[in-house]
Amino acid sequence: MIDYEILKAVWWLFIGVLLVGFAVMDGQDMGVGTLLPFLGKDDDERRVMINSVAPHWDGNQVWFLTGGGAMFAAWPLLYAVAFSGFYWAMLVILAALMLRPLAFDYRGKVAATRWRTSWDWMLFVGSVVPPIICGVAFGNLLQGVPFEIDSTMRPTYTGSFFGLLNPFGLLCGVLSIVMIVFHGANYLVLRTEGSLHVRAVKVSTLAGLATAVLFVLGGVWTWLGVDGYVATAGLDPAGPANPLAKTVEIQAGAWFANYTSCPVLWLVPVLGLAGALGGVAMVRAGRAWPAIICSAVTILGVVLTPLVSMFPFVLPSSTMLNASLTIWDCTSSQLTLQIMLFVTLIFLPLVLAYTTWAYRVMGGKLNAEYIQKNTHHLY
Structure with a gap:
């Protein structure tokens, strides 16, 4: 069998990959949905925007579902705390996501302007809300979440929904949605x-520059105003799932300790910044494929930066420090992680291959003329 601590580290990496996959794949159609009421000036242009993502948006939801399922199976205690602490936030996300299939399917059923405009705004809400809330959640993870764990390993969230809407969390939410709009x-x-x-090029330029600025601002804010967590004793990478066995302290600058001890990790935030600036340069040069690759690299860097900063913590507690969850003490059994690993190694390449094929077959340019010629079988 594979060593337990290696499996724990591998699943930390896999869940990070799933989060990035969700942000990259679903991020592009959420970005388009966010821009829909503003960038499309008439019904034909809005239909062009909708049909650019129509063949893929529902398949991209697989990344969201797979990420949630993997988190439940690999980190059950984290899942329990997160889905109780972020319960109302999760409900808002799910409610917003429910609007998307309704908007896609019902918008074209009636030709009336008011009908279609209403569904455009529904698609906007379903696209803009999830990235903002996910960004707010990441901001709160860096600050610590108010929860406690009793001796029976039963977690209790002691905060409130509105407590999540603090200035740093909101900054991360704005960064998240601007990054998705860029993509x-x-x-x-x-x-x-x-x-x-032409309008998409202008929006991409502004959103890319804003992403770079907000990302740097978030890093400076974290350095100056967000204290990190350090496990000072009792943390055993190969030990059982018992978060209460360790001692944790809060230290200024602790979220930068991993970068200090392993300078090569600075490449992760550098990717986030370089991707944003590179994407702006590529889109201004008229090179669309390099531009979207750059925005995907931006998402990779921005999403992985807090994960690398917090490692091995995945959910710090602000009210009961030793209850903070790490990848070493909130995981499933060795056998569970090993079975999941084998299943992932089989099916993840299949998903990637199918996704690549789908984008290759259903790609190409769209315009108003194409929409008008094929109006009866397009959204």
Whole structure:
């Protein structure tokens, strides 16, 4: 069997990959949905935007479902704490996500302007809310979440929904949605022509620059105003799932300790910044494919930066320090992690291969003329 501590580290990496996959794949259609009421100036242009993501948006939801399922199976205690502490936030996300299939399917059923405009705004809400809340959640993870664990390993959340809406959390939420808009605008640059294409280039430029600025601001804020967590004793990488066995302290600058001890990790936030600036340069140069690759790299860097900063912590507690969850003490059994690993190694390449094929077959430029010629079988 594979060593227990190696399996724990591998599953930390896999869940990070799933989070990045969700942000990259679902991020492009959420970015397009966020821009829909503003970038499309008439019904044809909005239909171009909708149909650019129509073949893929539902398949991209697989990353969200797989990430939640993997978290439940690999980190059951984290899942229990997160889904009780972030319960109302999760409900808001699910309610928003429910609007998306309704908007896609019902928008084109009636040709009335008011009908279609209403569904456009529903698609906007379903696209803008999840990235903002996910960003707010990441901001709160870095600050610590108010929860406690009793001797029977039963977690209790002691905070409130509105307590999550603190200034640093909101900054991370704004960064998240701007980053997603950047990625969605680059996708529109790749798939559209004419005046819609020109407006997408402008939005991509502004969103890319804003992403870079907000990412740097978040890093400076973390350095100056967000204290990190350090396990000072009792943390056994190969030990059982018992968070209460360790001692944890809060220290200023602790979230940068991993970068200090292993300088190569600085490449992760550098990717986030370089991807944003590179994406702006590529889209201004008229190179759509490199631009969307750059925005995907931006998402990779921005999502992985807090995960690397917090390692091995995955859910710090602000009210009961030793209850803070790490990858070493909130995981499932060795056998469970090993079975999951084998299943993932089989099916993840299949998902990637199918996704690549789908984008290759259903790619190409869209314009108003194509929409008008195929109006009866398009959204």
